[in-house]
Amino acid sequence: MDLPVPAQRRLIVGISGASGVVYGVRVLQLLRNAGIETHLVMSKTAELTFAYETPLKIADVKAAAHTVHDIGDMAASISSGSFRTAGMIVAPCSIRSMSEIATGVTSTLLTRAADVTLKERRRLVLMVRETPLHGGHLRSMAALSDMGAIIAPPVPAFYAKPKSIEEMVDHTVGRMLDLFEIDVGTVRRWGEDQDLRARPLKN
Template sequence: MDRPVPAQRRLVVGISGASGVIYGVRVLQLLRNAGVEAHLVMSKTAEITFAYETALKIADVKAAAHAVHDIDDMAASIASGSFPTGGMIVAPCSIRSMSEIATGVTTTLLTRAADVTLKERRRLVLMVRETPLHGGHLRTMAALSDVGAIIAPPVPAFYAKPESIEEMVDHTVGRMLELFEIDVGSVRRWGEDRDLRARPVKR
């Protein structure tokens, strides 16, 4: 009999159709490198976005995960609170997915899994990818924060002096995974990396 995977070594990864699907791919790749079991659920719109934004094949994206669940499979393991996980990250998270999660009226496995994460009091991180935001968006985010979700838009950290888009993505993803106490070694830390402190400009 296989030994059960500790909950903290298993994470659900959702990729919705918002711009920025590369964040979801890097989450999967870095989790695999860290030895964390990743369960992927990806929306149909996300598959279309991959074609617009990357040269990646969907088969390659799925291959980066330990398990892949169909977006319409409401009988999947991640749809149940009895399936132990360390939480879920949605990277990126569309406004539509965010809104479904906030109301609890879920129509796909992605939003159902996120709702399960909240009801089980596990960590849910939503990398909401939209700007500008109107009042309805902001109120929905506040409502999600009130019930335990972490709203974490993918904002680049320029103090890390990234030299490429890849470095910017890795730093952002690394910071998101640290919310689950997973260190993938891609974060340049203020106060630890001495070369991050630029000399002040003389006025």
């Protein structure tokens, strides 16, 4: 009989239809390499965004996850608080998904799982991908922060001196996973990497 997976070794990964779906698939790949069990739920719009933004096939994205849940399966394991996890990351998180989570009026498994994560006082990280933002967006973000969610837009860290988009994505994703105390080895850390000292800009 298989032993149950410790909660700290299991993470829910949501991928919504916002631009930046590469963040979500990279989260899955890095967590698989780290031996973390992932439960993927992906919106229908996300599948379209993959076609627009990447050469990846949806089958390849799903293959990177341990378990894949259909967006409409409201009876899935991740819809219940009794299913133990370390939390959930939504990468990227669309404004629509964020707004549903903020109100608690959830219409998909992705937003239901995020709502469950909040009610169980587990870590919820939302990589909100939108700009500019109006007052309604900002109020929803503030409400979610008050509920315990972490709003973490995918802002590149130029101090890490990325040499490619891939390096920039990996550093950003690594910083998001730091929030779950998972080190996937992709973060160049200030004060630890000696070549990250500030240098004056040349005229």
